[in-house]
Amino acid sequence: MDNLTTGDFKIVEEPAKPLAMEPRKFGMWIFMGSVVMLFAALTSAYIVREAEGNWVYFDMPQVFTISTVVILVSSITMQWAYWSAKKDNLQNAKVMISITAVLGLAFVVLQWQGWGQLVANKIYFVGNPSGSFLYVLTGVHALHIISALVFLLIVLVATYRYKVHSKSLVSIEMCTTYWHFLGGLWLYLFVFLLLYR
Numbered sequence: 503m504d505n506l507t508t509g510d511f512k513i514v515e516e517p518a519k520p521l522a523m524e525p526r527k528f529g530m531w532i533f534m535g536s537v538v539m540l541f542a543a544l545t546s547a548y549i550v551r552e553a554e555g556n557w558v559y560f561d562m563p564q565v566f567t568i569s570t571v572v573i574l575v576s577s578i579t580m581q582w583a584y585w586s587a588k589k590d591n592l593q594n595a596k597v598m599i600s601i602t603a604v605l606g607l608a609f610v611v612l613q614w615q616g617w618g619q620l621v622a623n624k625i626y627f628v629g630n631p632s633g634s635f636l637y638v639l640t641g642v643h644a645l646h647i648i649s650a651l652v653f654l655l656i657v658l659v660a661t662y663r664y665k666v667h668s669k670s671l672v673s674i675e676m677c678t679t680y681w682h683f684l685g686g687l688w689l690y691l692f693v694f695l696l697l698y699r
Contacts (some may be wrong), residue, residue, distance in 0.1 A: 507663060521603045526676060530676050530680060534680070537683075537687070538668075540642070541639070541642075541690075541691070544635070544638065544639055544642070545639070548635045549658060551631050551635070552632070556631070557630065557631065557633045560620075560699065562695055562696060563615075563616035563617075563619035563620060564618050565612050565615045565616045565690060566612075566640075566695075567692075568691050569612035569613055569616065569688075570610050570688065572612060573606075573684075574685060576609065576685065579600045579605065580595075580677070582598045584671075584674050584678040587666050587671060587674050588671060590667055592666070595661055595666065596658065596661050599654060599657060602654060603651060603655065603658065606650065606654065606681075607651065609647060610644055610648060610651075616640070617640070620637075632699075643687060643688055650677075653677050653680060656673070
């Protein structure tokens, strides 16, 4: 004990715990960030182009209002599916995921009908920029919904194989987050298009 001096002791601080996130979740958040930037750029370009003039103003297709309600309801069913999986109520989770998928498909069909209404009103993709922007904004969003539908089907199959349950929630949690994100994104686009039509 006499041989020990203060030089023999080292004060070691406990290392700080690194911030960690499941890699797939991190990748999804990066992807969603890039989608936000894409739509921010598109809506900014819309506002700038509208200010330049030569802009045709027209009413939004009524069916877009219905599709907005559909996507909001689908967000509720998706959240319900997640809560059910968290409680190991897998039968209910399967039903809610299936309902969400049907509602998502209905949303895409309603968007298609909306484009049909635009064509009937002589608003085309090629022509005045106001129509072109509307087709691009709604079309790119619809493509993301289709990607989310594929994700939903993957999660549904995983649920049927008992790979989704209270101890394994990563896939359904990611799917739920992505679905809510796309619902929120559509709500933003819908309000934006109502204000800047």
